[in-house]
Amino acid sequence: MSAELQALGLDAPTADHLAALPGELVPGRVVRVDKGLSTVLTEDGPVRATWSGAVLAAIAADPQATPCTGDWVALRSWPDDRITVEAVAPRRTAILRAEVGGSSRGQVLAANVDVVAVVVGLHPEPNIGRIERFLALAWESGARPVVVLTKADLVGDADSVAEDVATAAPGADVLVCSATTGEGLEAVRSLLDGNATMALLGTSGAGKSSLVNALAGVELLDVQAIREDGKGRHTSVRRELILLPRGGVVIDTPGLRGLGLQEAGEGLAAAFPDVAALAAQCRFKDCAHVTEPGCAVQEALEEGALSVRRYESWVKLQREAAYMTRRADNRRQLEARKAWIQAKDYRRDSEPRP
Structure with a gap:
């Protein structure tokens, strides 16, 4: 691993992953992305790279696979001076x-x-x-x-x-x-x-x-x-x-005026450990923390141990995250059903006809 790549934050597991990829590939880190083009910083300096067919296929299956700022990628150089992003390394965070x-x-x-x-x-x-x-x-x-x-x-x-x-x-x-x-x-x-x-x-x-x-x-x-x-x-x-x-x-990053949470269950628990700890003490596991008897969250509110402002903020973010989780679950179910139907149609069409 070169000193230049270490300075960019390359860690050993990511370096090993990129080195194990087949072909003559060069590691680099994505600096910015502009409409299908990535500026990538390598040990020899910055280059502009388009996305390979394999990367485009991965994006089609999952838009979150789109190369983004901070990604480690493997680059291939072509005889016509093109450079392509051939693979994106697994993200640590x-x-x-x-x-x-x-x-x-x-x-x-x-x-x-x-x-x-x-x-x-x-x-x-x-x-x-x-x-x-x-x-x-x-x-x-x-x-x-x-x-x-x-x-x-x-x-x-x-x-x-x-x-x-x-x-x-x-x-x-x-x-x-x-x-x-x-x-x-x-x-x-x-x-x-x-x-x-x-x-x-x-x-x-x-x-x-x-x-x-x-x-x-x-x-x-x-x-x-x-x-x-x-x-x-x-x-x-x-x-x-x-x-x-x-x-x-x-x-x-650009200024974010709107910031929607995306299935942020663990993140919410970490951001509100005090409320999460109280919720774990409620009498009922499915407590909605509103009017249920034995609700530790409501008791803390009445005693002043938990501020109304913080409670309302937690409730709002909990509802938003739950809504996004339901939407994502529904989307995954629809995608799974679509894939099952396509596989069923393929098997039917490929069976020999009498």
């Missing part, structure tokens, strides 16, 4: 959200991430419910979730706000920083130790691009001022992998 169009399939935002940084601007005041939603997605990815509060130079109570956020983010570190003054940046940089990959998630105007520039020490990404109504403008328009000069990899 993947940030998956529900597709914007309402499909029951999920969209992979980034792959092979070690840290998911939920980036939230301290100005205007953070939306705690939105942070919980992002954290559920981050936990579900299999990576380490962290909340990074930016724009500390614009407020006078950053530490107080961080305490409130930490209460809503059990199990996740909460860091405060300023890309303008440099406050807290070393703590954020430490998340990239060991050539780690960190994906940035957040709404437009959260300060993701400014944070990337501060970590890189140079102006790599455009930065736009926040609008007068407090909403951010979309600066990043695509997911892009950036190798930082001091080591580590950052994946910047």
Whole structure:
């Protein structure tokens, strides 16, 4: 394994998988994707690659197999100077959200991430419910979730706000920083130790691009001022992998105004461990946590041990995740039935006729 690929975050199991593939293939990591083309960084530099027939077939069977930013792939060079992505290595982790169009399939935002940084601007005041939603997605990815509060130079109570956020983010570190003054940046940089990959998630105007520039020490990404109504403008328009000069990899993502969960059962339990622990104590296993007798969640609400705001946020996300699970189950059943009918028709047509 070359030093260049190690710097990009290549681990031994993925390297072994790519090396075992037949043919003269070159490993690389997807930097960005543009309409069927992937920009891939190899040990010899970046290349542009189209998708092979095998990859296109995999995508047709499962859209989540589409190469995305952070994927490790195997490349083939052709005599006519074409380069194709021949295979995508299994993903260690993947940030998956529900597709914007309402499909029951999920969209992979980034792959092979070690840290998911939920980036939230301290100005205007953070939306705690939105942070919980992002954290559920981050936990579900299999990576380490962290909340990074930016724009500390614009407020006078950053530490107080961080305490409130930490209460809503059990199990996740909460860091405060300023890309303008440099406050807290070393703590954020430490998340990239060991050539780690960190994906940035957040709404437009959260300060993701400014944070990337501060970590890189140079102006790599455009930065736009926040609008007068407090909403951010979309600066990043695509997911892009950036190798930082001091080591580590950052994946910047466009601002997400809508973030639907995709079957985030484990992620929700990890984002709400306090509520999950209470739910496990209910008298009935199928407790809906509304009016049932012996409901530990309702008892905690009455005693003030659980805030109404956090309970309502949990209920909303639980319902959303359950809905998406039902839709995905229905889709899988329909696909299985379609495949069974096709196989039955094939067997019938292939049988010898008397």
